[in-house]
Every structure is written in C-alpha cells, then in structure tokens.
Amino acid sequence: MRHALPLALAALLLGGCASHKPEDFNGTWINQDAIDAAVKGDSLRKALSSHGPVFEWKIDVASQQARYSNGFEAAEGSLVAADKQWQANFEGGQSEQLSLDGDELQTTDASGAKQTFVRSKPPTPADAPLGGSFEKALYKAYLGGEWKIVEGPGQGAKVRFADDGGVTGLPDLDRYALCLAGDCATMGGDNDSLWLERDQRGAPWVFKRDDDKLEIFRAVNRAQPDEMPELAAGARQWVLERD
Incomplete structure (x- = not known):
C-alpha cells in the first residue's frame, strides 16, 4: 500500500x-x-x-x-x-x-x-x-550596452547598466533598479521611474528612454505629506546616448 x-x-x-x-x-x-x-x-x-x-x-x-x-x-x-x-x-x-x-x-x-x-x-x-x-x-x-553622458555631471564618461543592477560611470552612484510594478511604478504616474543609489542610500528619479537616448530627471513629489508620493519630472540631470 x-x-x-x-x-x-x-x-x-x-x-x-x-x-x-x-x-x-x-x-x-x-x-x-x-x-x-x-x-x-x-x-x-x-x-x-x-x-x-x-x-x-x-x-x-x-x-x-x-x-x-x-x-x-x-x-x-x-x-x-x-x-x-x-x-x-x-x-x-x-x-x-x-x-x-x-x-x-x-x-x-x-x-x-x-x-x-x-x-x-x-x-x-x-x-x-x-x-x-x-x-x-x-x-x-532595455539598458544594455555602453552609454555616453552627453549632458550633465560627468559629461563624456562611459556608463554601463549591468543586468544585476550595478551601474558604472554615473557620478557617485553604483546601483539602479527600474520600477516595474506596484507602488514603485504607481508613484510615477504616467512617467517611467527608477531608483539610483550608492552604498544603499538613494532616491527615485524619473526617466525617458527613446531608443538610444536616455534622459534622467530629478523627481519632484507633488503629493501632500500624508499621501502616496506622486512623482513628476523636475530638472533634467543627465542625457545619455548609447553607442
């Protein structure tokens, strides 16, 4: 049995x-x-x-x-x-x-x-x-290959976004994460957003990718203090182009 x-x-x-x-x-x-x-x-x-x-x-x-x-x-x-x-x-x-x-x-x-x-x-x-x-x-x-900073801090530097979430070439940053779903994506409204950090300290950013051009903007929170963050694009920090 x-x-x-x-x-x-x-x-x-x-x-x-x-x-x-x-x-x-x-x-x-x-x-x-x-x-x-x-x-x-x-x-x-x-x-x-x-x-x-x-x-x-x-x-x-x-x-x-x-x-x-x-x-x-x-x-x-x-x-x-x-x-x-x-x-x-x-x-x-x-x-x-x-x-x-x-x-x-x-x-x-x-x-x-x-x-x-x-x-x-x-x-x-x-x-x-x-x-x-x-x-x-x-x-x-989505972000593979070599990018070049054509505008913003570190202009002229080569940037690589690794598939494990590491990033090199962006000044004072070593990790990134794309917001794919849930609250992380909802906060951006109609915008795409990502997280950038160094030594486990970071902040959200808004970005726009158009084929081989990537623009990264400072995120401005339009929500009230007791509301879920609502991120909008503020000042543009970087423009990157992929070789």
Whole structure:
C-alpha cells in the first residue's frame, strides 16, 4: 500500500499531460513579449502594463509547485493535472491553466486572459530569486550596452547598466533598479521611474528612454505629506546616448 498513492499520482500526471512529459514544464519561464514591447516602445510602464500582469513563472512538477512574479509581488500555488495540461491553484480561489505550445508556456486565467512565456536562457539556478530572471533579461535588453553622458555631471564618461543592477560611470552612484510594478511604478504616474543609489542610500528619479537616448530627471513629489508620493519630472540631470 505504501507505493499505491505515488503510482496513482504518476499515472494521473502522465495521463493528464499526454502530449508532453511532466518535466517539460519544469524551470523558469519569462515574459519575452513584455521585454520586446519595452525595448521597442517609448514607455516602459505602458509596455509592461499591456503585456502583464505576470512576468515570470517557476514550475517544479516533482514538488507540485508553481510560483509567479508580477514584478512587485510573488504568489505560490499548487499544481494539479487537468485535461492534458496543468492547473495552478492559489490562495483565494485564483487559478491558472498551464499548457505547452511547442517551446512556449501558455497560461490562461479564470477570465480567459492568456499570456505566453519562454524559457529563461541560460537556465536559471533553482535557488535564484523569483522574478530575477525576467529582471535580468529586461535590464540587458532595455539598458544594455555602453552609454555616453552627453549632458550633465560627468559629461563624456562611459556608463554601463549591468543586468544585476550595478551601474558604472554615473557620478557617485553604483546601483539602479527600474520600477516595474506596484507602488514603485504607481508613484510615477504616467512617467517611467527608477531608483539610483550608492552604498544603499538613494532616491527615485524619473526617466525617458527613446531608443538610444536616455534622459534622467530629478523627481519632484507633488503629493501632500500624508499621501502616496506622486512623482513628476523636475530638472533634467543627465542625457545619455548609447553607442
């Protein structure tokens, strides 16, 4: 009897996913559509909003675990086999249908909204932070390469934004983070915003990226002291151009 339940579960899994091996779903999947839209568009926030809300999935069939990140929060659910695909169930009754179409993972929520994901490359270590693979891919595609300060402090310097959040070349700064979702993005209103810091001390900034031109503005808070910050673009601090 000890082996009856595992064998029954294995039969259920294999029967429910007849067109794919269960382990084909394993791994980290990122929202490449959102990244492509961000690179091509003139507004990071609009691109991510239009192609969200989920940016990354981590699936582990053996542990029947499915997790996702929306760039601000994470959710952890359980997997069950359902009609040649998987269903991920979360607290509060939320569920997502998961299926494979060739090399892509397709998800469908209870309202019928669909999203498509591709495997993270290179493969993500099992202990990597949830959401980190999407963030690294976005940072590389969106801000990768070498930039030159053509206006502002440090004019003439070469700037590099690393995919791990490090930045070199901007005077007195060593880390950055793009605001992708949640309160961080909401504070910027219709503006794109990022965080810049040195030695773990920093502040939000407003930016505008137009292909190979990046403008960074001081952030002005228009909200009252007891309200959520509402950031607007103030004085322009830097203009960068990518080689």
